[in-house]
Amino acid sequence: MIAFGISITEPDPYRRYAEPGIALAREPDSAVLAFAAVGPVARTYNLILDAAAARDDLEALVLLHPHTEISDPGFCDAVRAALRDGDVAVAGCVGGSGGRSIAWWDGPVSCAPMIHRYEELGGGETTAFAWAHPDRAPADVESVDGMLLVLSPWAVRELRFDERLRRNWGHDVDFCRQAREAGRRVVTADLRVIHHHPLELVDEMAVWVDAHVDYAAKWQQDELSEEQWKRRARRAEAEREAERAIAYSNALIQDARVAELERELAAATGTLAWRMTEPLRRANALRRRLRN
Amino acid sequence: MIAFGCAVTRPDVYRECAAQGIRRAAEPDSVVFDGPSAGTIFESYNALLDRARELDGLEALVLVHQDAEIVDADFGAKLRAALSDPDVGVVGCVGAVGVRSIAWWEGSVAQASFVHRYDEHGGGDLPAFSWAWDEAPPYARTGDVDTLDGFVLALSPWAVRELRFDESLGQLHGYDLDFCLQVRAAGRRVVTADFRAIHNHALEPFSDPEEWIRAHMAIADKWDGRLPGVGWAPGSWRERALIAEAETDAAKLTGHSLGLAHLAKVRELERALEETRTSISWRLGTPLRALERRRAATG
Numbered sequence: 001m002i003a004f005g006i007s008i009t010e011p012d013p014y015r016r017y018a019e020p021g022i023a024l025a026r027e028p029d030s031a032v033l034a035f036a037a038v039g040p041v042a043r044t045y046n047l048i049l050d051a052a053a054a055r056d057d058l059e060a061l062v063l064l065h066p067h068t069e070i071s072d073p074g075f076c077d078a079v080r081a082a083l084r085d086g087d088v089a090v091a092g093c094v095g096g097s098g099g100r101s102i103a104w105w106d107g108p109v110s111c112a113p114m115i116h117r118y119e120e121l122g123g124g125e126t127t128a129f130a131w132a133h134p135d136r137a138p139a140d141v142e143s144v145d146g147m148l149l150v151l152s153p154w155a156v157r158e159l160r161f162d163e164r165l166r167r168n169w170g171h172d173v174d175f176c177r178q179a180r181e182a183g184r185r186v187v188t189a190d191l192r193v194i195h196h197h198p199l200e201l202v203d204e205m206a207v208w209v210d211a212h213v214d215y216a217a218k219w220q221q222d223e224l225s226e227e228q229w230k231r232r233a234r235r236a237e238a239e240r241e242a243e244r245a246i247a248y249s250n251a252l253i254q255d256a257r258v259a260e261l262e263r264e265l266a267a268a269t270g271t272l273a274w275r276m277t278e279p280l281r282r283a284n285a286l287r288r289r290l291r292n
Numbered sequence: 293m294i295a296f297g298c299a300v301t302r303p304d305v306y307r308e309c310a311a312q313g314i315r316r317a318a319e320p321d322s323v324v325f326d327g328p329s330a331g332t333i334f335e336s337y338n339a340l341l342d343r344a345r346e347l348d349g350l351e352a353l354v355l356v357h358q359d360a361e362i363v364d365a366d367f368g369a370k371l372r373a374a375l376s377d378p379d380v381g382v383v384g385c386v387g388a389v390g391v392r393s394i395a396w397w398e399g400s401v402a403q404a405s406f407v408h409r410y411d412e413h414g415g416g417d418l419p420a421f422s423w424a425w426d427e428a429p430p431y432a433r434t435g436d437v438d439t440l441d442g443f444v445l446a447l448s449p450w451a452v453r454e455l456r457f458d459e460s461l462g463q464l465h466g467y468d469l470d471f472c473l474q475v476r477a478a479g480r481r482v483v484t485a486d487f488r489a490i491h492n493h494a495l496e497p498f499s500d501p502e503e504w505i506r507a508h509m510a511i512a513d514k515w516d517g518r519l520p521g522v523g524w525a526p527g528s529w530r531e532r533a534l535i536a537e538a539e540t541d542a543a544k545l546t547g548h549s550l551g552l553a554h555l556a557k558v559r560e561l562e563r564a565l566e567e568t569r570t571s572i573s574w575r576l577g578t579p580l581r582a583l584e585r586r587r588a589a590t591g
Contacts, residue, residue, distance in 0.1 A: 100537075103541035103545065106544065120553070121557055124559060126555060199553040199556055201545055201548055202549070212538030212541060212542070213534045213535055216537065220534075230529040233530075233533035234513065235509060236540060237525065238504075238505040238509050240539045241394075242498075242501045242505050242508070243547070245395065246496075247546050247547030249496045249497045250496075251550045253412060253495045253496070254551065256412050257413050258554060258558060259414075260414045261558060264565060265564055268565060268569065269568060271581050271584055272580060273576075273580035274574070276580065277573030278573075280573045280576070281571070
């Protein structure tokens with residue numbers, strides 16, 4: 001039996017996205033473990049793990065974010081295929097080998113075909129994680145993204161999310177690391193979803209930074225001397241400011257592209273010919289409204 | 293007498309930018325050193341200092357990037373006013389306080405009287421916040437700063453005589469901060485003045501991030517503990533490393549977010565253009581647009 005687990009903070013996105021996806025993917029005997037969010041997401045997930053672990057017939061537990069919509073009716077077959085090797089503990093639709101941090105995408109990334117759907121600027125969709133230049137799943141990775149986590153029965157029974165990581169970022173990377181530390185595999189697989197998400201990838205960056213530090217502090221294993229820490233800090237502070245400058249200049253370049261298109265549009269719609277045909281466009285718009 | 297110096301690596305750029313500004317700002321007795329660059333910017337600028345030092349009656353040496361154009365015809369008067377206090381060692385038109393590294397823009401920027409002119413995507417101008425003083429924010433002001441942007445630096449005779457650009461620091465980056473720190477370490481002042489310049493520059497900040505990173509580290513090491521704030525951050529080295537690593541990843545993530553937002557905006561505009569150009573009214577207006585183009589061509 002493949003179970004689905006969700007931590008629900010707000011019912012609306014669950015109803016709009018996760019629920020229809022589960023309805024598409026589930027099998028007649030599938031359990032849906034929809035729990036109200038309590039504390040950090042790690043705590044709610046552990047409650048779901050406890051509930052799933054009690055099921056003797058469990059083949060897999062699919063933990064998904066309320067904004068994740070499964071888009072493949074053959075999803076359960078893909079889950080079974082991903083977990084065929086008994087060493088696989090966790091599978092996901094996108095993941096990477098970023099290594100040292102919760103920024104798992106800061107390294108080789110692999111991804112199933114998936115869509116990022118947004119509502120800003122009139123709405124639209126784009127290939128999810130295209131900015132990370134992913135290879136096509138499947139692949140062994142260090143971590144998968146928590147928008148969708150497929151856990152093996154072993155993972156459900158033997159591992160727990162670390163509730164000390166209280167900032168709701170990094171719990172996925174930490175869980176995957178626990179699995180790998182136990183000698184198991186973490187993989188991406190052909191698990192197709194639509195990710196309903198704003199264009200801004202992280203809304204509270206200061207919280208994300210704190211989560212990054214918490215995770216690094218937990219797993220920091222190097223015994224560094226004061227001088228080694230100093231060199232590492234110097235390097236990191238320089239890289240930080242370089243990255244900020246690069247991000248800013250990339251935004252300027254993109255702004256320049258937008259300005260170029262705005263000029264082109266203004267030129268196209270600023271002609272006498274365009275202004276003279278305005279009544280025709282208004283009449284057409286009215287006709288469309290009446291028809292609808 | 294005000295002298296001007298430029299380390300020229302691309303004569304065409306120099307002719308189109310710096311030379312125009314120097315012509316505008318120079319006075320009849322001004323001397324202009326515009327020979328080819330003599331190695332790194334540190335070495336080239338030291339060679340210019342050596343030459344300026346020999347000049348009688350030197351009031352200031354103005355070091356200008358080849359892609360920077362001074363726009364004030366009364367530049368000389370403004371510079372003399374700024375240098376009227378003999379404690380002033382160096383003057384610029386872009387500066388910041390609270391600067392801890394060569395990323396001076398991460399400090400509190402006090403004056404930015406320049407336009408960033410770029411060629412990409414059809415070109416454009418990005419006026420900085422105090423390019424037009426009547427539109428400047430409340431924090432915009434001339435006066436003392438920790439450091440200046442080096443694209444236009446005016447050095448006092450004292451600075452020309454007593455200081456050198458530190459050639460051990462690398463090829464290009466950080467020469468301006470290091471020089472300003474030397475001025476302040478010697479008890480002199482670093483100030484901004486009310487002159488303006490155009491910086492003709494690509495939109496990318498540097499083509500060689502690794503070299504910039506090395507310069508950042510070298511200057512932090514050189515000045516840490518010698519002047520307050522430089523190379524400093526709160527916390528232990530371990531804490532600083534972990535926080536900076538997190539913030540590095542956060543900066544990359546912000547870049548990805550901005551990229552997505554821009555992609556969506558570009559798509560929206562492309563969609564609007566496509567809808568415009570495939571509409572019935574666009575097709576109906578084709579003869580009239582052709583007529584408009586013909587009239588525009590014939591004046």
